[in-house]
Amino acid sequence: MFRVTDEAAAGAPEALRLVSVSKVYGRGGGDETAVRALDGVTLSLPTGSFTAVMGPSGSGKSTLLQCAAGLDQPSGGLVVVAGAELAGNSEAELTRLRRQRIGFIFQQFNLLPTLTVLQNVLLPSKLAGTKVNRAKAVSVxxxxxxxxxxxxxxxxxxxxxxxxxxxxxxxxxxxxxxFADEPTGALDTRSAREVLGLLTQAVRDYGRTVVMVTHDPVAASYADQVIFLADGRLAGALQRPTAEEVAERMTRLGAWDAEDSPVAAQGVGV
Incomplete structure (x- = not known):
């Protein structure tokens, strides 16, 4: 099982565990139209860690995030999030788990245009039927x-x-x-830097666990570690990554030519 090796994570409780997780789209079996998006992925991430997930297009990054977050059901394997095993739960139970124990950030902000900033932040609590803590929302x-x-x-x-x-x-x-899916993809460099700093703060100061899918080596360099996918399988990891190291690894995975990599094209410094 792939585990974080950072000394700071030693002994930390487990936030996310995947064991032999596979996802097949299509009829499966010998059907030539079946697509194996994930192929036996096994990993363990501790509480209070910041992990970036990278890989070439079609490597299974978004599928991994969706299965890990309970947004999609794997074809096989075990997924445990915050101590809760996802298999066997009804959709209502999964919805409750997502609302109470999982947070989501996407490239598209998904804010309701007719609600104010505060109302948008309070909306999940209202939908969950829990007590609305306006003071906490304002503080955040x-x-x-x-x-x-x-x-x-x-x-x-x-x-x-x-x-x-x-x-x-x-x-x-x-x-x-x-779970963050390309959270800086629609932002300019300055805004992206601010958002990545906030995600880092959520981990360092508040003990949250962040799992971020990204295509950007500079964004990935903010994480404690990067795990790489290729053809639906784990293809290695980097601890305390630099943008240059991530770009070099992605080049080896065939995600882009060295001259066309984001670091070569725009320089390091989100």
């Missing part, structure tokens, strides 16, 4: 630099500010694991 927004924007609509915010609202929405319920 203030820590993210949005204390003066509580009554603004999403259209009145920059892209970076909208993503910070999405982060606040993900953190306000105090989830144990936060």
């Amino acid at each position: 927004l203030e820590r993210l630099g949005l204390g003066g924007r509580l009554r603004h609509l999403p259209a009145q915010l920059s892209g970076g500010q909208q993503q910070r609202v999405a982060i606040a929405r993900a953190l306000v319920t105090e989830p144990e694991v936060v």
Whole structure:
């Protein structure tokens, strides 16, 4: 089983465990139309870690995130999130687990345009039927630099500010694991740096576990570790990665030519 080897993670409780997880789209068996998006992935991530997931297009990155977060059901294998095994749960139970113990951040901010910043952050609590803690939501927004924007609509915010609202929405319920799918993909360099710093802060200061799918070596360099996928299988890992190391590994995996890699094209320094 792949495990974090960082000394700081030694002895930390497990936040996410996958054992021989596979995902086949199509009829399976000998059907030539079947696609094996994940092929026996096994890994273990401790609480309080920041992991980036990278790989060439079609390597299974998004499928891994969706299966790990309970958004999609694997074809086989075991998934345990925050101590809860996902297999065998009804959709209602999975929805409850996602609302109470898992946070989500996506490339598209998914904010409701007719709700204010504060209302968007409070929405998950209302949907879950739990007590709305307005003071906590305001506190989180203030820590993210949005204390003066509580009554603004999403259209009145920059892209970076909208993503910070999405982060606040993900953190306000105090989830144990936060899954982020290309969270900086739609942002400029400065906003991307701010968002990555906030995700790092969520890990360092609040003990959250972050699992981030990204195509950007610079974004991945903010993580404690990077795990690589190729053809639906684990293809290695880097601890305390630099952007150059990640780009070199991605080049070896055939994700891009060395001259066309993001680091070569834009330089390090998100």
